[in-house]
Amino acid sequence: MPDNQTARIEWRDGVIPVSTQFDDPYFSNASGLEETRHVFLAGNDLPARLTGGFHVAELGFGTGLNMLALALMWEGPQMIRFTSFEAYPMAPADIATSLDAFPEVKPIAAPFLDAWAQGARSFTVGHVAVEVITGDARETLAAWDGQADAWFLDGFSPQKNPELWGDDMMRAVGAHTGQGGTFATYTAAGHVRRKLADAGFTVTRVAGYGRKRHMSKGTMR
Known part of the structure; x- marks a missing residue:
């Protein structure tokens, strides 16, 4: 995968961004925000585990929806x-259009959208310090x-x-997980x-969201 290339997308039903690089949508056709809450937040037992200094990491930033859902929660x-x-990384205008599908996150999204449009990849949303690498x-x-x-494996x-999702990547995820750390992902492959x-x-392997029968979660041994 080349570095720092802008995401190329097309729109499904005028509201769902689909990556043309990977022929895959960025979020659920049904409800991306509810899927985020089920898979990534509940899958990592959040917000119960959240405390000052807690560190969430993610593979696949996409539209920033997972980050915004976390900020909305905390x-x-x-x-x-x-x-x-x-x-x-998605173009600022494409992210803004994508988030129009989720009015609930729009009130907290402004600092993110402003920072992203200015090229910043480190910024604060609510009480969350964000860095996109x-x-x-x-x-x-x-x-x-x-x-x-x-970890949000997204x-x-x-x-x-x-x-x-290769061996080296999953080993790297494990190597960068603290004691008792967790992961959650929509895939049950x-x-x-x-x-x-x-x-x-x-x-x-646990129940997935919507029509997805299963997802996966785990805890570092």
Whole structure:
């Protein structure tokens, strides 16, 4: 995956952005925000675990919806951290159009949209300090010196974007997870679950959102 290339998208039904690089939508056809809450927030037992300094990391920033859902959930007053890895950042106008589908997040999205339009990749939304690291995650995650308390594994599907779900990537996720840290992902693909288990997680398959029968979550052993 080349570094720092802008995402190329087309619009499904005028509201759902679809990556033409990976032929995959950025969020659920039904309700992307509710899917985020089910998969990534509840899947990591949030907000119950949140406390000042808690660090969430993510593979696949996309529209920023997961980050905004986290910021909407966390009212502080202490700050938490959010680091996301994205190879193909979306254009500001495309993100703004995408978020029109979610009126609930629009009131808190302005600082993010303003910062993104100015080219900033580090900014604050509510009580969340955000950093988006652009480039090939196979390189940028390996070079990262951070440790996450929870992971949102939200890359495009393993079938469409296998590089982001490879052995080395899942081992890197494990290596950058703190003691007792967790992950959650919409995919229940057996090869992904096995790689995460090999990376040190106790992996569980649980009920997915909507028409997706299963998803995966886990805790670092």
